[in-house]
Amino acid sequence: MLYTDGLASELRSDIPYIPHLGIADSGQEAFAHKLAEDLNRPGININGMIEGLTVSTYDGTKVTDIEQISLA
DSSP states (O other): OTTSGGGGGGOOSSSOOOOOOOOOOOSOHHHHHHHHHHHHTTOOOOOOOOOEEEEEEEOSSOEEEEEEEEOO
């Protein structure tokens, strides 16, 4: 369900899916708020456990991991 509508073109079936959460800052509060409302509207429930965090940075072309934190 994640890769429907606006994200359909981002679906990659050529690589394995690793469950993750992304947290970002658009610099435009109204845009971020509207996006969050739109993503939450379908009422998708995801059950699971977060075992760790990876703090990363994205420069527009490359993702670089800064730190990995275990929560287990």
